[in-house]
Amino acid sequence: MIPQQKREIIIPGQFLGDIKHKKAGRGTFVENGRIYAEILGILDERQGQINITPLKGRYDPIENDFVIGIVQEAMPSSWLVDINAAYPALLHVTETPWDIDFGETEKYLNHGDSIMAKVLQVDSEKRIQITLKDYNLYKIKSGFIIDVEPSKVPRIIGKKGSMISLLKKYIKCRIFVGQNGRIWIDGNDEDIKKVVDTIKLIENESLSFGLTNKIEELLKKDAKDVR
């Protein structure tokens, strides 16, 4: 593993460098040739490009993200879905795998139903469209949904899914992590509890190094106890 420098907390308005020497990336803005931070986050500097990884904040939808949404309202030919972003997302009947007659949307999805979906489109005015037409996207009928901080989702998934496959390896559960900070877990009650505890642990310690190994040891120990 590459030795990493100490992680540093950045607060808005903090001076980060000169535009001549460095490139301003995500979470920064430039004023009079100087780069400043615009959000609370962790400094991430690679090849002269400065990015800020946010610590808090709303989910910012990006196309092709997988998300978990909760239906807010059924309209004659579409649904409004809450995906934890600043705006509700639109799901049109043509973006579902079902053949629905006009005005019969309520028979398929109704207020309060949860769905796994994919972000289809986000336009410049931040209007969001989602779709159910992809591999492994369903209406959720059982299991639990928990909320985590959206900025922590990459850590829960891990590098190339290392963390999440670890969870699936040691605990017999079906897990789906939405990029919007909602996680769906299905299995028996005991296993669900174990997954929830582990995810909370990952969330709390998301900034420490070597977390994947630590979690693996923890899960291994637990698995032995059960046997």
Place this chain on the structure above:
Amino acid sequence: MKSDVKLIVDGKRLDGRKPDELRKIKIEAGVLHRAEGSCYIEWGGNKIIAAVYGPREAVPRHIQNPLRAIVNARYNMAAFSVDDRKRPGPDRRSTEISKVISEALEHVIILEKFPRTTIDVNIEILDAEAGTRCAGLTAAAVALVDAGIPMKDIPVACAAGKIDDQIVLDLGKEEDNYGSADLPLAISPRTDEILLLQMDGHLTEEEFEEAFNLALKGCHIVSELQKKAILDKYKPIMEVE
């Protein structure tokens, strides 16, 4: 207002402060669970909680701005915050303060990132002792940072005033009531841009200049406390290893 009360005795003020000394300030970030961001501040005898909700879709729809977000600050005094019971609900004074705070915050938040939304900032005065608008704005700024809202700077406010013909920093309760002028000031500390400037009472041009510079100095001191409060809240998660 003229009175017989001596506000400065032997160069010291009623509460023992020097003319250019602030009251005791304690700031704590992230105190509420339901709000996206929050802050609790104790500034002398002022006790204030600020909470930030959003950005979320603005309702009713006609108040939405298709290009940017709306900042909706709400300043409210609790009924028990003053000596006599304050009649609950918005009044002329709180409406004004809500407006000036909203406008001050609008200048630092990067509104273009969230078109068609509102960012709601609730400022609740639990205990009042002069200078609540400054303390409220200071708390609101920390709450906004805690909510992860993109901002160009962390705004900060502080007041100066005139008592017994002397310019002093950060008026206390008696000083505010019996003093001759009060000058609340909010700035963006990185650039020293003025976000809010009001004046109550009379000051000559020289006195104004002096009071303004004193308040500016006070703002920078409070600004450091704000930054420390945010770092204190988020440092511990870095140290779990």
